[in-house]
Structure formats: structure tokens, C-alpha cells
Amino acid sequence: MTVAHAPGSLVxxxxxxxxxxxxxxxxxxxxxxxxxxAPMLLLLGVFTYWPFVHTFYLSLTEWNLNPDQPIEFxxxxxxxxxxxxxxxxxxxxxxxxxxxxxxxxxxxxPIPFAVFIWSLGRAGNLYRTIVFLPTLISFVVVSVxxxxxxxxxxxxxxxxxxxxxxxxxxxxxxxxxxxxxxILLLSTWKVIGFNILIYLAGLVSxxxxxxxxxxxxxxRDWTVFRRLIWPLLTPTTFFVLIYTVIFTIQQxxxxxxxxxxxxxxxxxxxxxxxxxxxxxxxxxxxLGAAGTVVLFLFLLAITLLKVRVLDRRVNYQQ
Amino acid sequence: MIRRTAVAAAAILALTAGPxxxxxxxxxxxxxxTANAEAFRAILDEFEAENPDIxxxxxxxxxxxxxxxxxxxxxxxxxxxxxxxxxxxxxxxLNNTPAGPINADREANAWLDxxxxxxLDLGRVGDDIFAVxxxxxxxxxxxNADLFREAGLDPADPPQTWDEVIAAAQTIQEETGxxxxxxxxxxxxxxxxxxxxxxxxxxxxxxxxxEALFDSDEGIAALQMWQDMANAHGVMPIANDRQWSAAFQGxxxxxxxxxxxxxxxxxxxxxxxxxxGVANYPLFGDRDRRVPNSGGAxxxxxxxxxxxxxxxxxxxxLSRQEISNRWSRExxxxxxxxxxxxxxxxxxxxxxxxxxxxxxxxxxxxVPTATWAPYGALEAQTIVSNLIDALWADExxxxxxxxxxxxxxxxxxxxxxxx
Numbered sequence: 001m002t003v004a005h006a007p008g009s010l011v012x013x014x015x016x017x018x019x020x021x022x023x024x025x026x027x028x029x030x031x032x033x034x035x036x037x038a039p040m041l042l043l044l045g046v047f048t049y050w051p052f053v054h055t056f057y058l059s060l061t062e063w064n065l066n067p068d069q070p071i072e073f074x075x076x077x078x079x080x081x082x083x084x085x086x087x088x089x090x091x092x093x094x095x096x097x098x099x100x101x102x103x104x105x106x107x108x109x110p111i112p113f114a115v116f117i118w119s120l121g122r123a124g125n126l127y128r129t130i131v132f133l134p135t136l137i138s139f140v141v142v143s144v145x146x147x148x149x150x151x152x153x154x155x156x157x158x159x160x161x162x163x164x165x166x167x168x169x170x171x172x173x174x175x176x177x178x179x180x181x182x183i184l185l186l187s188t189w190k191v192i193g194f195n196i197l198i199y200l201a202g203l204v205s206x207x208x209x210x211x212x213x214x215x216x217x218x219x220r221d222w223t224v225f226r227r228l229i230w231p232l233l234t235p236t237t238f239f240v241l242i243y244t245v246i247f248t249i250q251q252x253x254x255x256x257x258x259x260x261x262x263x264x265x266x267x268x269x270x271x272x273x274x275x276x277x278x279x280x281x282x283x284x285x286x287l288g289a290a291g292t293v294v295l296f297l298f299l300l301a302i303t304l305l306k307v308r309v310l311d312r313r314v315n316y317q318q
Numbered sequence: 319m320i321r322r323t324a325v326a327a328a329a330i331l332a333l334t335a336g337p338x339x340x341x342x343x344x345x346x347x348x349x350x351x352t353a354n355a356e357a358f359r360a361i362l363d364e365f366e367a368e369n370p371d372i373x374x375x376x377x378x379x380x381x382x383x384x385x386x387x388x389x390x391x392x393x394x395x396x397x398x399x400x401x402x403x404x405x406x407x408x409x410x411x412l413n414n415t416p417a418g419p420i421n422a423d424r425e426a427n428a429w430l431d432x433x434x435x436x437x438l439d440l441g442r443v444g445d446d447i448f449a450v451x452x453x454x455x456x457x458x459x460x461x462n463a464d465l466f467r468e469a470g471l472d473p474a475d476p477p478q479t480w481d482e483v484i485a486a487a488q489t490i491q492e493e494t495g496x497x498x499x500x501x502x503x504x505x506x507x508x509x510x511x512x513x514x515x516x517x518x519x520x521x522x523x524x525x526x527x528x529e530a531l532f533d534s535d536e537g538i539a540a541l542q543m544w545q546d547m548a549n550a551h552g553v554m555p556i557a558n559d560r561q562w563s564a565a566f567q568g569x570x571x572x573x574x575x576x577x578x579x580x581x582x583x584x585x586x587x588x589x590x591x592x593x594x595g596v597a598n599y600p601l602f603g604d605r606d607r608r609v610p611n612s613g614g615a616x617x618x619x620x621x622x623x624x625x626x627x628x629x630x631x632x633x634x635x636l637s638r639q640e641i642s643n644r645w646s647r648e649x650x651x652x653x654x655x656x657x658x659x660x661x662x663x664x665x666x667x668x669x670x671x672x673x674x675x676x677x678x679x680x681x682x683x684x685v686p687t688a689t690w691a692p693y694g695a696l697e698a699q700t701i702v703s704n705l706i707d708a709l710w711a712d713e714x715x716x717x718x719x720x721x722x723x724x725x726x727x728x729x730x731x732x733x734x735x736x737x
Contacts, residue, residue, distance in 0.1 A: 043587060044725055064413075064414040065389050065390070065392070065393040065414075066389075066392065066393070066414050066415055066416065067392065067395055067416075067442055068416045071412070081733070081734065084733075085697050085730065086341070086697070086701075086726075087696065087697050089701050099538075147560055147561065147564075148564060149567060151557065151561045151564060152556070152557055153497055153561065153562070153564075153565030153568075153570040153571055154565060154568055154570040155556055155561075171555070171556050171557050171561070172560065173561075174555075174556045174557060174558065174710070176707070176711070181617070186338045198724070200540075259559075260558075261507075261703075262560075262700070263703055263704065263707055264704075264707040264709060264711070265704045265707045265711075266700060266704055276728075277696050278387035278696060280385070280389070281385070281386075281696060282413055282693075282695045283389055284693060284696065
């Protein structure tokens with residue numbers, strides 16, 4: 001029996017050559033980072049970037065998801081149809097309201113709550129649990145419960161106002177001036193605990209000795225907050241701002257679907273809900289894809305604007 | 319030793335799993351009967367017992383999601399053999415999915431004649447039938463008989479016309495303080511509107527779905543009446559379907575007009591709380607009743623071959639009068655076959671539970687649900703929904719609000735669906 005191995009080696013030349021290639025590539029500073037990034041890049045490519053590119057392609061076609069039907073190129077017809085229709089106009093306007101209102105309600109309102117809980121030290125754990133609880137409840141359940149609570153026919157909230165204050169508040173979900181605010185308040189109640197938790201994580205990184213030092217210098221609560229806490233909390237605030245703007249129109253999807261279906265008079269629909277309706281209710285895939293692209297550009301523009309305007313005011317160092 | 323074991327294992331596989339796999343056929347059925355899933359599964363089990371070589375894999379999804387589920391499965395080329403399609407979407411599905419005619423072999427599929435002809439018409443295009451009736455609902459008046467008595471009305475003589483409905487609602491509100499009446503509104507965005515204008519004598523849509531026609535005198539009069547119910551008469555609290563339904567079940571609404579599919583849940587809610595009454599959909603004066611169906615039909619997607627034969631066998635099984643009637647009894651949907659009371663079990667059921675009688679009486683009065691053209695449907699339905707909101711909010715009389723809304727719908731449909 002002939003042994004072709006080099007003296008002292010237990011590995012065949014072919015195998016050694018393969019291991020040698022891997023070893024060389026893995027240790028090469030030009031390739032090594034890409035090798036480590038490859039799994040994540042692959043996942044991002046397959047599940048994020050390729051679907052986006054494909055969505056853009058679909059926005060230029062006429063198709064209904066039917067594999068037997070040919071996909072017809074439609075150019076910018078879908079964008080033309082989209083811009084010209086009143087549903088899109090209403091959805092865009094409402095999207096702007098959802099985003100604008102979410103900043104004071106979901107970004108700024110949690111800050112005082114978080115600072116209060118942080119100031120309590122360990123005693124704040126109970127409050128933290130209480131404010132976080134709504135985040136754990138399914139949004140479908142929350143929406144159905146509020147549908148009952150707000151029912152003008154015997155619902156707890158209208159009955160309470162009627163019996164305690166003598167006010168008839170009518171049906172706030174069918175009133176064009178109130179419906180969108182009900183959905184906004186509901187989604188705020190649902191996510192505020194989560195945002196408080198994020199702010200608390202940011203507050204934990206602030207060295208309490210700074211606070212004690214300021215107090216010894218005679219600083220009052222407001223001064224401590226304005227001069228110390230607020231500047232050091234700006235990176236967290238910036239993060240909460242970015243993701244709130246991006247996710248707020250997704251967060252309101254469920255209450256829109258269950259409480260109002262976009263009405264009354266299209267005052268509660270938004271671009272996200274409109275895209276869902278086009279794509280999965282009437283299977284106008286091209287129009288739904290065009291709406292998705294517009295929504296993406298809308299969010300991208302807002303995010304870039306925020307980064308440009310706000311990023312320089314963020315304090316990243318203590 | 320290893321080789322011998324492998325050969326033995328292969329032989330066992332070949333003798334057992336191999337031949338069985340070649341003969342067994344799986345039929346994939348998409349269905350939205352989540353509330354009645356157990357009853358329907360029992361029927362499918364019975365079919366499997368009768369056809370041991372066929373397995374029915376049932377995939378249930380809520381009614382709001384079933385259309386998207388089926389469409390996504392078809393797009394992903396996952397097996398879909400039979401699918402429940404909301405009645406309103408039958409023609410839309412024909413335009414957008416690869417459904418096949420069920421009566422391609424007319425002699426072999428003579429079982430279709432078991433169904434009432436006007437129910438088959440709901441899924442008929444020319445001579446071909448693309449949808450088998452399955453879970454059709456019809457709108458009925460549900461009423462709280464206790465409130466009728468309290469208001470001095472006779473619950474054994476419920477209102478027959480809209481004028482009587484409004485008068486009864488006013489009496490009940492005055493005497494008991496409980497809200498009078500509501501008719502479902504937003505199911506599929508515009509079902510309630512279609513129902514009302516069609517019964518008032520107007521057409522809702524043209525046959526090809528490209529033109530809205532409810533700006534006729536009759537259509538405007540019907541929508542004016544709906545507005546008056548909310549405002550001038552003040553007998554209809556402005557709410558949505560879910561709120562009305564919850565209120566009726568809680569005894570906070572005297573009359574609610576909705577699908578026969580709600581009968582089971584309303585009956586259960588009323589038990590021990592109030593006496594439930596059921597009456598036919600109200601007439602507009604002396605006009606005939608024309609009730610578009612709600613609910614769903616079964617469409618066939620199997621490719622030719624074993625799976626298609628098995629799927630058709632399943633459809634045939636479901637069409638048998640005793641099975642169809644049993645499904646009707648357990649789900650609350652209308653019976654579907656010719657002369658349903660010819661089945662002694664059904665006749666006995668109606669005797670013991672007469673609340674189903676109005677639904678059976680309306681079987682002959684069922685007409686196809688109007689279907690929108692393939693593109694622009696969402697915008698059109700949204701305009702209808704907004705129109706009803708505007709009417710209820712008293713933004714102007716129907717004569718002022720309806721014609722511009724119809725004109726806008728027709729502009730959108732014409733642009734989105736060029737001839």
C-alpha cells in the first residue's frame with residue numbers, strides 16, 4: 001500500500017490545499033471582514049434589499065399576483081394613478097398627522113415619566129412594570145376592548161361621561177374630527193411603556209455623581225434636567241425619534257383596521273393601510289407597490305432631514 | 319451487515335409506504351369558517367371515511383384574510399384545490415386567479431342541479447359554473463321581542479316595510495329609551511348600500527361593474543331614507559357594524575339588520591337575556607325583495623388529474639341535501655338545495671327552531687351580489703363608504719351628495735379600466 005502523504009502529515013495534499021485556501025482567505029485582511037459579514041449580508045440581501053428592488057419593479061407593472069397572468073410593464077402609470085386619487089391624498093395627509101403627533105406623544109411625553117421613575121431608584125421597578133404592561137398586550141385585543149369601551153350604545157366611556165358629567169360624547173370613532181386622535185391616543189398608550197423603558201436604559205448610563213455635584217452647587221430639579229439630563233439623553237431621544245417616526249404608521253395599522261377601517265370619510269387611513277388594501281384586498285399589486293415606494297421615499301426624506309438637522313445637537317459623550 | 323440492513327429497510331419501504339403514497343390523494347381546502355370550523359371538519363371527516371384514499375387538508379383563516387391567503391398561496395404555487403371565496407369576489411377571482419369551470423363534464427357533474435338555480439347563477443358565467451354555493455347568508459331583521467312588548471308593539475307581528483321599521487323604532491325609543499334600528503354598513507365597504515338601493519328598485523352597478531348606477535331617483539330616495547334614520551327620524555345611532563352587533567346582543571339596540579350568518583351567535587347571546595325575533599328584510603313599499611347574497615362559495619383550482627377528481631368528489635359530497643342541510647343547521651347559513659324542507663331532518667329542525675324560516679323564505683329572492691370592475695374598486699368602495707359617512711353626518715341631502723359621488727366613481731372606473 002502506497003501512502004502519498006508528505007512525511008509527518010496526516011492530511012492528503014488535496015485536503016491540505018483546500019484548507020490552505022480557506023486559511024489564506026480567512027486571514028487575508030482584504031477578505032476577512034467580508035467573510036464575517038457574509039451571513040448577515042446574505043440575509044439582508046435576500047430578505048430586505050431584493051424585496052425592495054422587486055417592489056420597485058412591480059410598481060412599474062400591472063399584475064394581480066396570479067402566476068398564470070403575464071406581468072405587463074406599465075411604466076409610471078401606477079404613480080400617475082396614485083397621485084391623482086383622493087384616497088392617496090387623504091392617506092398622505094393623515095400619515096403626516098400620525099407622524100407629527102407621534103413626536104410630542106410618543107417621543108417627548110415618555111421623558112418626564114422615565115426621569116421620575118429613574119429618580120426613584122430601586123423603588124421605581126414597580127412603576128416600570130406597570131407602565132410596560134400595555135406593551136405586552138396584543139394590539140388586536142386592545143383595539144377590540146376599546147371598540148366596546150367607546151361604543152355609543154352602552155359603552156363604558158360614553159356612559160361614564162353621560163352619568164358623571166351629563167355630557168353626550170357621541171361616537172368618537174365615527175366623528176371626522178376625533179377618530180384619528182382616538183387612534184393616536186390608543187397607540188400612544190400602547191407604546192409609551194416601551195419608550196419609557198428605552199429612556200430608562202439611557203438614564204442608567206448617566207453617572208449619578210454628576211447629579212449630586214450639581215445639587216451640592218444648589219441646582220434645582222429643572223436645572224439638573226435642563227443642564228445635565230437632557231443633553232446626556234439626546235442620543236436616546238434621537239434613537240426614539242427615528243424609530244417612532246418609522247414605526248408609528250405601522251403601529252396604528254391594527255387599530256385602524258379594527259376600529260375604523262380607514263373612515264370616517266377616509267380621515268384615519270394612512271399610506272401603510274392604503275398599501276395593504278391595494279395589495280391584499282383588491283390585488284392591484286402595481287398600485288400597492290407604487291404606494292410602498294412612495295412610503296419608503298417619504299420615510300427616507302424625513303429620516304435624512306432629522307439626521308441633518310438634529311444629529312449635530314446630539315451629545316454622544318458624557 | 320450494514321448493506322443487508324439497508325436493503326431490508328428499502329424493501330419494507332417499497333412494500334408499505336410506496337404503494338400507499340401512489341394511491342393517496344390530498345385535497346387542500348382553504349376555508350374561512352373559523353367560528354364553525356369544528357362542524358365543518360366533522361363533515362370533512364365523514365367524507366374521508368367514505369373515501370379512504372382521499373385526505374382533506376383544511377386551512378382555515380378569518381374571513382377578512384381568506385382572500386389574501388388564497389391569492390398568496392396561488393402566487394407562491396402552493397397547492398390550492400378548493401377555496402372559499404367571498405360571494406362578492408367570485409367574478410373578481412375569475413378575472414384574477416386560475417379557477418376552472420366545475421361543470422366542464424356536464425353529465426358527470428349533474429349533482430350541481432341539486433342546488434337552487436339562482437344560487438348557481440351567482441357563480442355562473444355563460445354556461446360555465448365557477449362557484450358552488452356553500453355558505454350564503456341573507457340579510458334579516460333581528461329584533462328584541464321584549465323591547466317590542468315593553469313599547470306596546472306585538473312581537474308576533476314584526477315590521478314588514480321600511481316605513482313600519484322606522485315607525486316601530488320611533489315607538490320603541492320613545493317608550494323604552496333604547497336605540498331603535500340599524501342596518502349593517504361596511505361589510506366589504508359597500509354591501510349595505512348595495513342592499514338598500516337594490517331593494518328600493520335601483521340598479522347598483524352595470525353588469526360589467528364599470529359604471530355605478532345608484533344615482534337614480536330610487537337610489538337617492540333610499541339613501542335619503544338612511545340619512546333620515548340617523549338624523550331627521552333619529553332612530554339609528556351612528557356606529558359601525560361591530561358596535562351595533564355588540565349593542566344588539568347586549569340589549570342596547572331594538573332591531574339590527576344583518577346576515578343570517580349571525581343567527582347562531584345572536585341566539586346564544588339572547589338566551590336568558592331577551593327573546594330574539596327574526597323577520598324578513600324590510601320591503602320598500604310594494605316593491606319586490608331583491609337580496610344580494612353575503613357569505614362565500616367554493617371555487618375549484620385543482621389541475622386536471624387525480625387531485626381534481628378528488629376535489630370534485632368532495633364538492634359532490636357537500637352538495638348532498640342531507641350534508642348541505644346539516645351544514646346549514648350547524649352554521650346558520652341559508653340552506654342551498656332545491657326544496658330543503660323535503661329533507662325530514664331539516665323540516666324537524668325548522669319546526670323546533672322557527673327563527674330560521676325567514677332565511678329559507680328569502681332563498682328564492684336572492685340575487686347576485688354586484689361586482690366591481692377589476693381596477694379602481696378600492697377607490698370606488700371608499701367613495702361609497704365616505705358618502706354614507708357624509709350622509710349620516712348630515713353634510714347635505716342625498717340629492718346633493720349622491721350624484722357627485724357616483725360621477726367621481728365612474729370617472730375613476732373609466733380611467734382605471736379602459737375599454
